[in-house]
Amino acid sequence: MRYFLLNIILALTWAMLNGEINSGNIIAGFIIGYIILYVAQRALGAPPYFGKISRLIQFVAFFSVELVKSNIKVASDVLTKHNYMKPRIIAVPLDAKTDAEITLLANLISLTPGSLSLDVSNDKKVIYVHVMYAEDADAAKREIKNGLERWVLKLFSSDKKDRLS
Amino acid sequence: MFWDILSKILILIGGFFMFVAALGVLRMPDLYMRLHANTKSATFGIGFLLLGAAVHFGEFAISIRALSILLFLFATAPVAAHMIGRAAYIAKSPLWGGTLSDDLAGKYDKKTHELTAEIEEPKAAKKN
Amino acid sequence: MTVNMIAFGFLTLALLFAFLRLTRNPNRDHRIMALDRVIAIDLMATLSIGFMTLFAVETGKAVFLDAAMVLALIAFLGTVAFARYLEKGK
Structure with missing residues (x-):
């Protein structure tokens, strides 16, 4: 949880340094903050944060691929006999x-x-x-x-x- | 320019999948498979349509609205399908002749519509 | 704009198919027939959401997305209510 807060603070800092707080800046700041925290995690002590987020992203990717693949299968089945x-x-x-x-x-x-x-x-x-x-x-x-x-x-x-x- | 073309492609794919869903609902041989077509292909199609709309508008507030519709549909479509499927099985909707096995046969309580507890793996694979 | 028109065409055909399923039904038992119709109506609601989204894109007015959101909320409740009723009642 602490790492999530740190990540948000880093994102806000990035947006403020850019001079404008809008969605694009905050998302970019969040990604950059994530990378910074990932690099610095050995110094800060190994957190469970990275495993969780990357697992979520992996899962979303897996699920999307599965969704597209099997939808094409069903579509071909509907269109043919x-x-x-x-x-x-x-x-x-x-x-x-x-x-x-x-x-x-x-x-x-x-x-x-x-x-x-x-x-x-x-x-x-x-x-x-x-x-x-x-x-x-x-x-x-x-x-x-x-x-x-x-x-x-x-x-x-x-x-x-x-x-x- | 790129975003324009991307949104067009997404909208076209979405429309096509909704067409496929309706064709599936019309053509599939039994109720459960019609439910398959309705729940998945239609949700998938409208997902693409909404993504296309989100890309087309390109504004944060509007895109978030489109994405929230998408999220809501993805959360509710399976629930509706589950309710209809359960009601159909209790109403003894016939399975298609080509159905290979039915593990659910005889598991429902006639009066209370409750599924009887089944601890070991049920192996009553009844041919239908 | 032609792409939007093609998508509109797809959706219109889909609506026609859903309507055919609604009117012509192979079942004899009236409960199962009703469930089949609930599926067709659920599909029609989804198609209406699609129409509204497309119309919002075509006209460039994002207000139609609000209508689509409201329909997405209401249609689901209707389907669930129908299914529950048909499960319990005669």
């Missing part, structure tokens, strides 16, 4: 425990084309997903577990660690 479709309803066992994690995971599953979360069991152990391309049910389950769920757990676990320290 639907021969590739192998729909199933699969049950995916959940490792995510808290409500926030499960909600985020379910929303992300629904947003990635080819999978749609239908419901979560009462004891929050299993999520039921309708998938469009699943020749092999186990492979589809593994894809969700290793892809999206791993990312969600990573994001949240780093969050908790940061709050405790």
Whole structure:
């Protein structure tokens, strides 16, 4: 948290030194401040800040690529005859425990084309997903577990660690 | 000039994906797959349209507004899809003939519409 | 401006398809039919947001984006209310 404040202060300083506080200057200042803090982190003591932000950026990049890729797949399937479709309803066992994690995971599953979360069991152990391309049910389950769920757990676990320290 | 062309391209892609979404809603063989087309391709398309608008205006206040619409749609579309999908399954909407397996079969309580607790991996892969 | 017109054309065709789905429906059970129509209406609401965004770009008036935002808020509530009702009721 301290590093985030420092970063904001650096961004404001940069904007003020430029003589004008507007969005472009603040964003540029934030990026430059981030780089400065990254370089200086050995002197300041290793913070969890950088891992978290870069993880978030990595996740957004991963998710965007996934979104574009699978949307093109669905589009091609809609425009031609639907021969590739192998729909199933699969049950995916959940490792995510808290409500926030499960909600985020379910929303992300629904947003990635080819999978749609239908419901979560009462004891929050299993999520039921309708998938469009699943020749092999186990492979589809593994894809969700290793892809999206791993990312969600990573994001949240780093969050908790940061709050405790 | 560059921004102009970029915004045009984004708008064109967005329009195309919304067209694909509507075609999917019309053509897909069962309700769940129509839901797929509606939730994803349409949200994706409108995302591109709004990005195109944000680039076109290029002003901070307006672009932020467009991006906030985008964020809101990305947050709410899956929720609506989840509600419709759940209601459709409870109403026993038929699955397409080509559906390979259904792990959810027989899991809902008839009266309360609650999913029965399932601790071990359910393996009742019933052919439909 | 022609690009905007092409996008308008795409959206109009999409609206037509959504309308066809709304009127012609393969199901017999009226609850499932209603759910299918809810999907079509949800799509039409999304398309309207798209129309407003495009119109804002075409006319250069950002006010239309506000209208799009309001519609984005309201349409979602309608869909959820319909789905909940159809899940519970007859």
